[in-house]
Amino acid sequence: MPQQVRGVIARAKGAPAELTMITIPDPGPGEVVVAVSACGICHTDLTYREGGITDEFPFLLGHEAAGVVESVGENVDSVAVGDFVVLNWRAVCGQCRACKRGRPQYCFDTHNARQKMTLADGTELTPALGIGALADKTLVHAGQCTKVDPSADPAVVGLLGCGVMAGLGAAVNTGNVGRGDSVAVIGCGGVGDAAIMGARLAGAGTIIAIDRDDTKLQWARELGATHTVNGANVDAVEAVRELTGGFGADVVIDAVGRPETWKQAFYARDLAGTVVLVGVPTPDMTLEMPLIDFFSRGGALKSSWYGDCLPERDFPMLVDLYQQGRLPLNRFVTERIKLDEVEHAFHTMHAGEVLRSVVVL
Numbered sequence: 001m002p003q004q005v006r007g008v009i010a011r012a013k014g015a016p017a018e019l020t021m022i023t024i025p026d027p028g029p030g031e032v033v034v035a036v037s038a039c040g041i042c043h044t045d046l047t048y049r050e051g052g053i054t055d056e057f058p059f060l061l062g063h064e065a066a067g068v069v070e071s072v073g074e075n076v077d078s079v080a081v082g083d084f085v086v087l088n089w090r091a092v093c094g095q096c097r098a099c100k101r102g103r104p105q106y107c108f109d110t111h112n113a114r115q116k117m118t119l120a121d122g123t124e125l126t127p128a129l130g131i132g133a134l135a136d137k138t139l140v141h142a143g144q145c146t147k148v149d150p151s152a153d154p155a156v157v158g159l160l161g162c163g164v165m166a167g168l169g170a171a172v173n174t175g176n177v178g179r180g181d182s183v184a185v186i187g188c189g190g191v192g193d194a195a196i197m198g199a200r201l202a203g204a205g206t207i208i209a210i211d212r213d214d215t216k217l218q219w220a221r222e223l224g225a226t227h228t229v230n231g232a233n234v235d236a237v238e239a240v241r242e243l244t245g246g247f248g249a250d251v252v253i254d255a256v257g258r259p260e261t262w263k264q265a266f267y268a269r270d271l272a273g274t275v276v277l278v279g280v281p282t283p284d285m286t287l288e289m290p291l292i293d294f295f296s297r298g299g300a301l302k303s304s305w306y307g308d309c310l311p312e313r314d315f316p317m318l319v320d321l322y323q324q325g326r327l328p329l330n331r332f333v334t335e336r337i338k339l340d341e342v343e344h345a346f347h348t349m350h351a352g353e354v355l356r357s358v359v360v361l
C-alpha cells in the first residue's frame with residue numbers, strides 16, 4: 001500500500017521550502033523504502049530550491065541522510081529490513097564504460113529508484129540528487145543504501161552522504177594527500193573543513209585554512225588546520241608561500257569554486273603540486289590566465305565530484321574511524337532541527353552561521 005508521509009518540497013522557483021504530505025509507493029524491483037532518521041541540509045538543496053540546478057519542480061529536498069530500511073522490493077539482496085544505512089548518490093552501475101575500465105567513481109549511469117514519489121494530487125516529485133530525504137520516509141534504489149555500524153549517531157554519519165565525503169575525498173582520494181605533505185584549503189565551510197579533516201587523517205604536515213570569516217577559521221583549527229589565514233586581510237597566496245618555506249603547498253584545495261579562488265589555489269601551490277577544485281562554479285564563470293604558467297609550473301589540475309568516493313568502500317571505513325574517535329565527524333553538526341525548520345535553516349546557512357543544520361526525525 002502506498003503511504004502518506006511528511007516531506008519538504010520546493011514547489012516553484014523562488015518559493016520557500018514547504019512541509020507537505022507526499023505519497024511513497026511500495027518498493028518495486030531493486031527499490032527500497034527507508035525510514036529517515038536524520039538528514040543534513042546542504043548548499044545544493046538551497047540551489048535546487050532557487051532553480052539553479054534544473055527546472056524540474058516540484059523537488060523533494062534533502063540528500064545527506066541516514067535511516068533504517070523499512071521495506072524492500074523484489075531482487076534486493078544487498079540490504080534487508082532493519083538495516084541501518086547511509087544514503088548515497090553514487091550507486092554505480094557496473095556496466096558503463098567507466099565502470100568496466102575499473103573507474104567506477106566516474107560511473108555515468110548511477111542507479112536511482114524507477115518509480116516516482118508524488119504529491120497527494122499525483123504530481124510527480126523530483127528527489128534532490130535522486131534521494132529526497134527531508135521526509136519521514138523516502139524511496140531509493142537499493143544501491144543507494146550503504147550499511148554502516150548501527151550504533152553510530154545518524155545525525156552525524158548521514159553527513160557522509162554528501163558534503164563531508166566530498167571534502168574529505170577531495171583531499172584523500174582526488175588530491176592524494178600523503179604523510180608530511182603541505183596542504184592549503186580555500187573556503188572553510190562544511191566541504192573545506194572536511195578536506196582539512198581528511199588532510200590530517202592522511203598525515204599532512206602543514207595544513208593551512210583560508211577563509212574570510214574568523215569564526216570559520218576557528219572551527220577549521222579545531223578540525224586540524226595548523227595555520228589560518230584571513231583572506232580578507234592578507235594576500236592568501238603570499239601567506240601560503242610564507243608558511244611553506246617560500247615554496248607553496250603540495251596540494252591546494254579550492255572549496256569555494258570561483259575564478260579568483262581557483263587562481264589563488266593555482267599560484268599558492270608548489271611547482272608540480274596539485275590543485276583540486278571541489279567548490280562548484282556557476283556556468284557563467286570564466287578564467288583568463290597566461291598559458292605559459294600552466295606549462296612552466298607543471299603538476300596536476302583536478303576537479304573532484306563527491307570526493308571521488310565509492311560509498312561501499314568509504315562510508316563504513318569512515319564511520320568506523322569516527323566510532324574509534326579518530327575522525328571528529330560530530331563537529332560538523334552545528335544544530336539539530338525539526339522537519340518544519342528547513343526554510344529557517346537555509347537562512348542560517350546563507351548567513352554563514354553553521355557548518356551543518358541537521359533535521360532529526
Ligand SMILES: NC(=O)c1ccc[n+]([C@@H]2O[C@H](COP(=O)([O-])OP(=O)(O)OC[C@H]3O[C@@H](n4cnc5c(N)ncnc54)[C@H](O)[C@@H]3O)[C@@H](O)[C@H]2O)c1
Nearest residue numbers: 163166187188189190191211212216278279280304305306
Ligand atoms: N564537488 C562536489 O561533489 C561537491 C559536493 C558538495 C558541495 N560542493 C560545493 O562545495 C562548495 C562549498 O560548500 P559548503 O557547504 O562548504 O559551503 P559553505 O557556504 O558552507 O562554505 C563556503 C565557505 O567559503 C568561504 N568563502 C567564500 N568566498 C571566499 C573567498 N573568496 N575566499 C575565502 N573564503 C571564501 C565562506 O566564508 C564559507 O566559509 C559549494 O560550491 C558546494 O556547492 C561540492
Ligand SMILES: [Zn+2]
Nearest residue numbers: 093096099107
Ligand atoms: Zn557505471
Ligand SMILES: [Zn+2]
Nearest residue numbers: 042044162163
Ligand atoms: Zn550535497
